[in-house]
Amino acid sequence: MGTQVIRDVRPLGAAAVDVVLDRATVEAVLPAGSAPAHLPLLLDGRGQLLLPALVESHVHFDKTLWGMPWRPNTAGPTRNDRIANEQRLLPGIDVPIAERAGPLIEHCIARGSLHFRSHVDAQTAFGLRHVEAMLALRETYRDVIDLQFVAFPQAGMLINPGTRDLMRAALELGVDIVGGIDPAGIDRDPIGHLEAVFAMATRYGKGVDIHLHDPGELGRWQMERIADMTQAAGLAGRVMIGHAYCMGAFPTADLAPLADRLAALDISIMTCAPPHTTVPPVAWLRSRGVNVCSGSDGIRDAWSPMGNGDMLERAMLIALRYGWSKDEELAMAFDIVSAGGARALGVESYGLAAGCRADFVLLAAENLAAAVVDRPAGRTVVSRGRIVARDGVYTGH
Numbered sequence: 001m002g003t004q005v006i007r008d009v010r011p012l013g014a015a016a017v018d019v020v021l022d023r024a025t026v027e028a029v030l031p032a033g034s035a036p037a038h039l040p041l042l043l044d045g046r047g048q049l050l051l052p053a054l055v056e057s058h059v060h061f062d063k064t065l066w067g068m069p070w071r072p073n074t075a076g077p078t079r080n081d082r083i084a085n086e087q088r089l090l091p092g093i094d095v096p097i098a099e100r101a102g103p104l105i106e107h108c109i110a111r112g113s114l115h116f117r118s119h120v121d122a123q124t125a126f127g128l129r130h131v132e133a134m135l136a137l138r139e140t141y142r143d144v145i146d147l148q149f150v151a152f153p154q155a156g157m158l159i160n161p162g163t164r165d166l167m168r169a170a171l172e173l174g175v176d177i178v179g180g181i182d183p184a185g186i187d188r189d190p191i192g193h194l195e196a197v198f199a200m201a202t203r204y205g206k207g208v209d210i211h212l213h214d215p216g217e218l219g220r221w222q223m224e225r226i227a228d229m230t231q232a233a234g235l236a237g238r239v240m241i242g243h244a245y246c247m248g249a250f251p252t253a254d255l256a257p258l259a260d261r262l263a264a265l266d267i268s269i270m271t272c273a274p275p276h277t278t279v280p281p282v283a284w285l286r287s288r289g290v291n292v293c294s295g296s297d298g299i300r301d302a303w304s305p306m307g308n309g310d311m312l313e314r315a316m317l318i319a320l321r322y323g324w325s326k327d328e329e330l331a332m333a334f335d336i337v338s339a340g341g342a343r344a345l346g347v348e349s350y351g352l353a354a355g356c357r358a359d360f361v362l363l364a365a366e367n368l369a370a371a372v373v374d375r376p377a378g379r380t381v382v383s384r385g386r387i388v389a390r391d392g393v394y395t396g397h
């Protein structure tokens, strides 16, 4: 695999180009038809769109039931009901985690995602089983994808003695990020929870990623404390807040001081754009410089049978949730599942320009807006200069 060329593709819908690759890197982007004829052909794009690889910024691969027979959802209505439901259900599943998460990862790759952040449960009901299984699975796909893990205290941290020890063990085993969940709503001690999270992040030199479902003023107050602690710990650019439903409860004018702090500290906001609750005002946040990314959250698991891991479909769901229909709005939805995710996850050399990593999705669409609306099947995926999916099917690593 030396120098190769992808001919006749339209970057984000622009005029057709040839993309010259030097192994895993984009060497040059030339007008279509002008790349030297002697270069080996990696792909003839035949006028398809060329998109940067999609970024899945929030998923729970370790708990998926992907590939198993349909399982009617048995969870009760509250968050604690759902936590208890999966604590009952998952230990009885006889298909190993790798045989559920592995095929799902391959499915996501075939849909065009090559950069992932997965939360992995570090809770006493499961011990380190999920962490160990996912760390092993990461090795299987290390030549194809970037896969970050968050040590996730799904059932609470302070209220579940032993959880902090599991999280520390997970970080020592190679998990990348310290997780947290509803410091007030679940742990009932927001300052204690956040201090523990940031102490671990400081001790192990890790970033932070906190699920925050807590509503209204309670949620906003915790976001301010997360900003305080991010600043105090020197973790600017390495903190993500997931969901942040609370931000949807206020007029944007009331959120300006908080948004400006998020922007200054480069704290990313992750939204799945759920239809059932308030959502952060992402277009406004972006206009104030706050980075926004997105994810599937759970996919076909004990929480919900929903989800298919297609981040282009997630872009469409974002547009639907926010009522976006203009081309520039649909482009913004795409940016959230691509460049926004790359910034949140710290993906280096991301994009389509010379010097970027050759991580692409090719698909047949008239333009970027149409790609978001239509979510075409039959995608071709290039990872680090190698074809890893053809016509929507994972082709191996």
Ligand SMILES: [Zn+2]
Pocket: 058, 059, 060, 119, 211, 242, 297, 298
């Ligand atoms: Zn989640």
